[in-house]
Amino acid sequence: MNIDKFYDSIKACRFCFMCRHLSGVGNVTFREADTPRIRAAMLYGVTLDNSKLANADFIDTIYSSDLSAACRFHCVNSFDENGMVLAARRDIVEAGLAPADVLALAETSKSIDAKPKISGNGETLYYIDSCTASAASEYKAFDKIMKKAGVKYRVAKGGNTGKILETLGFAADSAQKAAEFADAVNKSGAKTIVVSNPAAYDSLANDFKARGVKLIPKVMHASEFLLQLKVKFAKKAGKIYYLESDFLKNYNSNLKFPRELLRKLGAEAAEFGTNSEESYTCGEGAVVLDKLRPNIVEKMAKYVEERADNPNADKIVVASPYTKIQLSKNSKLKVYTLTELAAACI
Amino acid sequence: MSLPKDNYMFEMIRTELMDAVGSDYVNTGDSDKFGHSIDYYWIPEMWHDRGRETKKPDFVVHPGSAEEVAKVLKIANQYKIPVVTWGGGSGSQGGALPVFGGIVLDTKRMNKVLKIDEESLTVTAETGIIARHLEWHVNKRGYSTMHLPASIACATIGGFLAHRGTGVLSTKWGKIEDMVMSLEVVTPNGEIINTLPVPRHASGPDMTMMFLGSEGTLGVITKVTLKIHPIPEARKFRAYLFKDFHTAMSAGADLMRSRLRPCAVRLYDETETLTHVKKVFGMDIGTGAYLVFGFDGKEKIVDLEMEYAREIMEKKYKGRDLGSKGGDLWWENKYKFFYPGYMFHIPQAFGTLDTVADFAHIEKVYWAMKKAGNENFPQARFIGHFSHWYEWGCMLYARFIFEGKDVPQDADKAAELYNRVWDVAIREAIANGGVINEHHGVGLKLGRYMKDLYKNSFPILQGIKKTLDPNNIMNPGKLGL
Numbered sequence: 001m002n003i004d005k006f007y008d009s010i011k012a013c014r015f016c017f018m019c020r021h022l023s024g025v026g027n028v029t030f031r032e033a034d035t036p037r038i039r040a041a042m043l044y045g046v047t048l049d050n051s052k053l054a055n056a057d058f059i060d061t062i063y064s065s066d067l068s069a070a071c072r073f074h075c076v077n078s079f080d081e082n083g084m085v086l087a088a089r090r091d092i093v094e095a096g097l098a099p100a101d102v103l104a105l106a107e108t109s110k111s112i113d114a115k116p117k118i119s120g121n122g123e124t125l126y127y128i129d130s131c132t133a134s135a136a137s138e139y140k141a142f143d144k145i146m147k148k149a150g151v152k153y154r155v156a157k158g159g160n161t162g163k164i165l166e167t168l169g170f171a172a173d174s175a176q177k178a179a180e181f182a183d184a185v186n187k188s189g190a191k192t193i194v195v196s197n198p199a200a201y202d203s204l205a206n207d208f209k210a211r212g213v214k215l216i217p218k219v220m221h222a223s224e225f226l227l228q229l230k231v232k233f234a235k236k237a238g239k240i241y242y243l244e245s246d247f248l249k250n251y252n253s254n255l256k257f258p259r260e261l262l263r264k265l266g267a268e269a270a271e272f273g274t275n276s277e278e279s280y281t282c283g284e285g286a287v288v289l290d291k292l293r294p295n296i297v298e299k300m301a302k303y304v305e306e307r308a309d310n311p312n313a314d315k316i317v318v319a320s321p322y323t324k325i326q327l328s329k330n331s332k333l334k335v336y337t338l339t340e341l342a343a344a345c346i
Numbered sequence: 347m348s349l350p351k352d353n354y355m356f357e358m359i360r361t362e363l364m365d366a367v368g369s370d371y372v373n374t375g376d377s378d379k380f381g382h383s384i385d386y387y388w389i390p391e392m393w394h395d396r397g398r399e400t401k402k403p404d405f406v407v408h409p410g411s412a413e414e415v416a417k418v419l420k421i422a423n424q425y426k427i428p429v430v431t432w433g434g435g436s437g438s439q440g441g442a443l444p445v446f447g448g449i450v451l452d453t454k455r456m457n458k459v460l461k462i463d464e465e466s467l468t469v470t471a472e473t474g475i476i477a478r479h480l481e482w483h484v485n486k487r488g489y490s491t492m493h494l495p496a497s498i499a500c501a502t503i504g505g506f507l508a509h510r511g512t513g514v515l516s517t518k519w520g521k522i523e524d525m526v527m528s529l530e531v532v533t534p535n536g537e538i539i540n541t542l543p544v545p546r547h548a549s550g551p552d553m554t555m556m557f558l559g560s561e562g563t564l565g566v567i568t569k570v571t572l573k574i575h576p577i578p579e580a581r582k583f584r585a586y587l588f589k590d591f592h593t594a595m596s597a598g599a600d601l602m603r604s605r606l607r608p609c610a611v612r613l614y615d616e617t618e619t620l621t622h623v624k625k626v627f628g629m630d631i632g633t634g635a636y637l638v639f640g641f642d643g644k645e646k647i648v649d650l651e652m653e654y655a656r657e658i659m660e661k662k663y664k665g666r667d668l669g670s671k672g673g674d675l676w677w678e679n680k681y682k683f684f685y686p687g688y689m690f691h692i693p694q695a696f697g698t699l700d701t702v703a704d705f706a707h708i709e710k711v712y713w714a715m716k717k718a719g720n721e722n723f724p725q726a727r728f729i730g731h732f733s734h735w736y737e738w739g740c741m742l743y744a745r746f747i748f749e750g751k752d753v754p755q756d757a758d759k760a761a762e763l764y765n766r767v768w769d770v771a772i773r774e775a776i777a778n779g780g781v782i783n784e785h786h787g788v789g790l791k792l793g794r795y796m797k798d799l800y801k802n803s804f805p806i807l808q809g810i811k812k813t814l815d816p817n818n819i820m821n822p823g824k825l826g827l
Contacts, residue, residue: 012686015384015391017436017500021478030408030454030474031373032381032435041384041394042377048397057376077687274482 001050002087002094003043010047012079013040019071024279025064028299033061036071036081043088053088054097062088063102064293066300067167067285069250074277082285089169102168105291109164110173114180116159118188122152124225125190125217129200133157135321138196141343142222148346149229154190163203167287175211182208186216193217194225196339198247198320199287205252221248223319223338224257227264233345236266238315240341241308243272245319246285258319258338265345272316273307280304281318282326290326301330308333317341356404359425363407363449366417371408371455378406382432382450386497387440387791388697389761395692396757403430403444408455412568415451416536419566422449422819423535430821431562433505434476436497438698439789441509441561445823453504456568459483468527470571473504489574492519495785496684507567509787510559512741514680516734517602518609518642519575521785523558530569531557534815543571556810561787562821564814580648581609583640583673584656586665587631591615592709594635595732597663599705601639602735604658606651611639611735612676615712618729626683627675631668638676693750695764699771700783704739707779708732715744718774723767725752734784741784746771773798788825796826 003010013036020026026034033039039061046052053059062085069082092098098106116127126146128139139155146153162177185193193215195201204219242262248254262269272280282300283289290297304327308314316335318324324335336344363372373379383400384390390400404427409415422429428448435442444450453474461470462484469484469491477498481491493506494513505511507529512521519525529541541554557564588594594613601608614623619636623629637659641651659665682688690696703711712730719728723746730744746767754760772782772795782792782799797804804826811818811827 011691014394015386015691016686016689017386017434017497018681018685020434020436020500021476022499030371030452030457031378031406032432032452033375033377035381037435038377038381038384042380044394045380045397055376057378060375061377076682076685079686274479274486 001047002090003046003084006080006084006087007047009079009081009084010040010044012077013037013081013084014044015041019074022070022074022278024066024068024070024283024300025296027278028303029296034064039065039085040081043084046088053091053095056099059092059097059099062092063099064296065286066279066283066289068246068279068281069285070246070277070279073250086167086169089167090171091169093169098169101292105288106165106168106170106173109160110170112160113158114160114162114177115184116156116181118154118156118184120152120154122154123191124151124153125156125185125188125193126153127156127193127195127200129161129195129197130158131199131325132196132321135325135337138321138337138339141337141340142196144343144346145226145229145231145339149231151229154188156185156188156193159184161200161203161207163199163207164287166203166207174207175213178203178208178211178213182213182215186214190217192220192225194220194222196222196321196337198245199284199322202247202251221254221257221319223261226339226342227257227261231346233265233342235345237262237341237345238266239268239270240315240317241272242269242317243280243304243323244276245323246279246281248319250279250285261338261342262317265342267317267341270309280307281320281323282330284320284322287322290322297326298330301327305331305333359421359427360405362421363405363418366421367407367409367414371410373406374404379403382406382435382444382452385435385440385442386438387443387789388695388764389440389791390443391692392695392760392764393757396755396760398757401443401445401447403450404447406450406452408452410455412530412532412538415532415566415568416538418449418451419532419534419819420536423817426817426819428822429819431504431508431566433474433502433508434497434500436500437505437509437787437789439509439787439791441787441789441821441824443790445790451566453502453566453568460569462487462489462574467574468571469574470569471503473507473567473570474502477501477503477506484574485577488577490577491525491572492575493522493525496681503570503572504567507558507570508561509789510785512734512785515609515642517611517736518607521734523555525572526554526558527571527573529554529557529567531565531567533565534817534820538568559787561789561825563811563825563827564820578642580645581640581642582648582652582670583638583677584652584670585636585638585668585672585676586659587619587634587636587668588663588665589634591635593663594637594665595709597659597665598637598732598735598740600658600662601655602705602737604654605737606654607641608639608651608655608735609642611637611740613637613732615730617727618731621729622683622731626688627679629668629672629675631672634666636668637665638673640673640677690747693753695748695753695760697746697764697767698786699744699746699768699775700741700786701744701775701780702734702739702741702784703780708739708742710778711775711780712742712744714774714778715742715771718770719746719767722770723748726767742780744771768792790824793824793826
């Protein structure tokens with residue numbers, strides 16, 4: 001089974017309480033089941049008796065995880081509960097046990113052509129994945145900055161990196177999409193591929209490598225790319241609250257570039273809420289938690305709103321278009337992405 | 347209890363519970379029931395490890411207020427269903443295990459900080475809040491509860507109140523019972539009561555203290571007002587290595603008798619100094635007994651206290667000064683031991699023989715427990731450190747560890763071995779003037795020793811229980827009640 005590769009983490013996490021306070025879903029459902037400890041203990045039971053994998057309630061719990069990886073980032077020994085849950089999802093799918101809502105999402109994703117439509121000229125390719133595509137202000141902001149910088153670039157729109165399929169446990173389908181996506185991008189001759197969505201960044205930077213898919217262009221998150229542009233940001237961003245991205249911080253240990261960009265924009269970053277350890281992304285790590293568990297995502301957004309100093313006035317900045325969409329939809333917070341903030345400072 | 351789901355009474359009771367707390371907050375799924383069947387007690391962990399079914403509740407309910415708790419308790423009384431209050435599930439004594447099924451009343455939905463009173467320096471909160479979240483909340487305003495135990499990330503404030511928890515700064519700032527101003531409690535019959543608003547009075551026996559440590563057997567604590575303190579200007583530590591445990595204990599006791607006010611004192615015996623200090627703190631200091639202490643508050647006062655403390659350590663007891671770095675490393679790594687990779691883990695069998703005694707008895711307790719352990723269980727290791735120090739004595743954090751090869755694979759035999767260790771060690775502790783225990787609580791694990799401990803005063807506890815909870819629905823099987 002796929003979870004066997006995570007046996008050490010299963011055994012370590014099943015009786016550990018050290019990251020309980022960071023359970024993004026557990027903190028809004030109050031369920032013990034929605035914590036790393038209990039998910040690990042459940043999966044230990046599966047290692048003893050594989051038939052337990054078929055328990056519909058266990059499967060439901062495994063697909064309710066927000067996969068923020070806040071626990072792994074926090075853990076002094078980096079035990080990988082996140083990886084364990086993803087492996088369990090692969091086992092569920094391979095055993096033909098995926099629930100109907102998961103299957104429906106996977107079928108939709110499978111039907112999307114992996115190859116993006118590429119247009120324009122330039123060595124830089126800006127990839128507008130499906131999430132970024134649904135946040136028009138994001139890619140318009142990127143375009144505004146590029147025009148100001150006088151940099152020509154190409155746009156890759158649509159396509160499918162396989163990230164959704166990967167997250168849902170459809171590893172083989174995900175790998176196939178990744179290979180087709182990479183083929184199209186490699187043929188474009190681009191030297192750099194820039195993405196706004198941290199989920200897409202993680203897919204290109206890590207998932208592809210893990211699947212043995214070669215991507216020729218250098219992968220950059222927009223925050224890193226914008227930092228190196230010679231653009232004068234005339235207006236100061238002022239006081240903001242920055243919410244870290246699961247994929248940038250917890251998956252890629254990238255705390256540096258978003259914060260450097262904020263400094264370049266003249267932002268005075270205040271600490272949001274009471275701490276910098278909790279994930280406030282509304283399920284960014286699970287990529288499609290809003291589709292699978294909209295009621296949980298709504299509660300997570302309210303949880304974030306309740307922690308704002310002034311929910312009606314605070315300027316909240318996020319790295320992820322997904323998080324912006326969820327917070328804008330389910331709370332009264334005023335949310336901007338890093339790219340939008342940068343464009344507003346021109 | 348343990349009603350089969352196809353029994354229509356199950357549905358009748360579930361409907362009533364949903365009416366009380368809302369349909370989203372009554373769970374009967376396998377994941378939820380499993381999640382409330384294992385806490386941090388070794389026996390259920392081992393049971394699960396061996397593939398045995400852990401005892402599960404019939405219903406998991408998440409009330410959102412004291413009024414909803416009251417409704418649940420009235421339903422439970424009507425049908426005589428056991429109610430086990432559950433906070434974060436980090437208890438090591440099995441105190442929150444639903445051993446007779448019934449209702450697990452999970453308090454975490456009651457997680458609001460209701461008020462910070464900056465005039466009286468108190469915080470009022472619902473008791474389902476995770477302690478780390480409460481601490482972060484008051485930190486943002488420049489305060490601290492000063493309650494910083496290793497379980498802070500998981501345990502709720504209610505859990506600490508229920509079993510009289512303690513934190514690493516207990517020596518100066520007290521245990522949880524020293525921090526409480528007042529409580530709101532839902533009694534077993536569903537009455538919502540409040541204890542007196544201040545902890546110092548001469549208005550009869552202290553009802554707040556009666557509920558603290560009652561482990562869910564006398565009611566459900568739903569709200570608490572706690573003292574808070576300005577975050578200290580300075581907190582400084584220093585460590586010493588002494589030639590042996592006895593010298594280190596004498597130095598520590600002298601420090602407490604001096605009436606200086608350290609915020610923390612910790613002493614590791616020779617065995618723990620060799621292993622724990624090196625592995626967890628990264629210090630290779632040689633043989634002897636490691637003693638660390640610290641002071642906090644205004645920096646000038648901290649420095650002065652430290653100067654006096656150093657005199658005791660160096661002039662009188664000839665301790666080898668490990669400097670402030672030797673102390674800071676302890677503080678920085680104070681929780682590290684509890685992470686997997688450092689903490690003991692199954693297949694090992696391990697436990698903390700938490701015992702407290704005055705300075706006149708504490709060494710006797712230590713040696714008696716160690717001797718009894720070594721003689722009866724030569725295959726096990728017995729180690730110890732002394733964690734929480736007071737003007738009159740301290741707490742012995744004795745540990746036993748069996749390596750996996752020495753633990754029966756059969757779950758029943760493993761549990762039998764485990765229980766025998768406790769029988770031997772705890773009886774030695776009590777016989778030598780020790781009290782079980784200082785902060786882990788009693789729960790399921792130690793309930794059978796309560797009569798030995800309380801002797802002829804135990805019927806008074808039984809009488810209180812019977813008066814408040816005549817149907818014995820509240821956490822049956824715990825505290826020896």
